[in-house]
Amino acid sequence: MSQVAEFPSTSEADKGQPRTVKALLIIRELILEGALPPGKRISELSVAERTGISRTPIRAALQRLEEEGLVETIPSGGFAVKSFSQQDVFDAIEIRGTLEGLAARLAAERGSMARLGPLNACLQELDEVVESAIATEEGFSRYVTANARLHALIVDMAESPTLERQIERAVSLPFASPSGFVMAQALMPESHRVLFVAQDQHRCVVEAIANREGARAEAIMQEHARLAGRNLRLALHHEKALERVPGGALIRKVR
Template sequence: MDLKDAASPDARNGSASQTVRALLGIRELILGGELTPGSRISELWVVDRLGVSRTPVRAALIRLQEEGLLEPITSGGFAVRTFSETEIGDSIELRGTLEGFAARLAAERGVAPEMLDALRECVDHIDVALEGDLTQEKFSIYVEMNARFHKLLASAARSRVAEQQIERVMNAPFASASAFVMVQSIEDGAREMLLIAQSQHRAVVEAIENREGARAEALMREHARIAHRNLRLALQNQKALARLLGGNLIRRDTV
C-alpha cells in the first residue's frame, strides 16, 4: 500500500473498524473470564487470538486502560485490573451526581417536545415490559429501554460537557446504568424493585416537563442508590455475582 492509499478514507475506516473489533474482542475476553484478574496481556497473543493486526490491538489496549479495565505494568504491556467495592461505589455515585446535574439542566433550560416524547415513549415501553410476570424477554426489554432512557437524559441537558462526562463515567467498569440490573433478575422481588426504578424514571420526566430543576436532580441522584443496592446484593450472593458480566473482577473491601 502506498502513502496515498494509506491516507484514503477507506484505509482510515478499515483501521478504525479493526480497532473497534480488537476493543470489543479484548473486553469480551476480560468480562467473560478468559483473561483473569492480574493476567498480563501480550499484544502478539491478542493478534493471534483475534486475528487483527498489531496497531489496532495496541490502540485498543490503550483505550481499555483509559476505561479502567487494564493497568500498565513496569515490565511493559498491560494487566487485567480488579475493582474494589469502594471504587465501584464511587463510580456509581459520580454517575448519579452527573445525571442529576443533567436532569436539572434539562428542566431549567427546557427540552424540545420531541425529546419529551422520546423520554415518555421509553418509559411507556418499560411499563409494558413490567406488566404481569417478569419473563426473560421482558427483562431484556427493560435493560434495553433503561439504557436508552439514561442516554436520552444525558442528551436532554443540551450540554456537550455534561453529555461527554456522563458518557465517560458510563464507560467506567460497573458504573453504567445497566451494569447491575441483571443481578436483580435472581431476586424474588425483582419486579417490585424494577417498579420502584420505573416510578423514578416517570417522576424525572414529569419534573423536567414542569421545569422543576431541583426535584429532577434529587430524583436522579436517588435513582443511583438502586445500583448501590445491587452492588451489595452481588457481593453477598455468589449466584448473583456469577450472573454479573465481569463479576470475577470485583473484590470486597478489606477492613
C-alpha cells in the same frame, strides 16, 4: 476458555469495522466475561495470535481500554487487567448518579420541551414491561434496552456534549452503568420490587423535568443511581447473580 481459533460473541457486523475497533470489542469482551483474569498481564502477542490481528491495532485498543479504566499500565511495560474494590464500584455508581443528576437538572433548566414526547413514549414502554413481562428472561432484556434508552434521552435533553462525553466515560465501567445490575435482578426475587421503585423514579424525574424543577430532577436522579448500589449489595451475597453482572469478575471479594 482458550479456544485458539475463535473468539467471543462479536459476530455481527464486524466485517466493515476497522481492525482497531474490532480488537477493542474483542478484548473488552474477553475481560468482561472473565477470560482474562484481573491482575493478569495482557500479552499483546497472544491476543494478536488469537484474533489474527496484528499487534499495532491491539496496542491501540489496549490504550483505549486504559482510558476506559478496564486495564492499567504495568510500570515495566504493557497492560494488565484492572480489578476493583467494592468501594470502587459504589463510588463509580455515586459518580454516575451525580453526573446523571446534573444532566437531569440541565434538562429541566434548559431542555427543549419537544423532547418530552420520546421520553414519555419510553416511560410507557417501560411501564408495560414492568407490569407484564417482567417475570420472563426476555422481559428483563427488554427492560435493559428501554432503560438504557430512557437514560440516554435524559442526557440528550441536557444538550451538553461535554457532559455527555463525561457520562459515557463514567459508564464505561460496565458495573456502573444504569443497566449493570438489572440482569442480576432476574435471579434475586427480593429485588424485583426494586424495579417498581426504579420505574416510579423514572416517572418522577420526567415529571420534574417537564415542570422545570431542576433541583428535584437532580435529587431523584442521584437517588435513582443508588438503587444500583443496593442491588450491588444484594448481588455480593449471590454468587450466581454476580456472575450475570458484566465485569462482575473484576470485583475483588475482599476489600
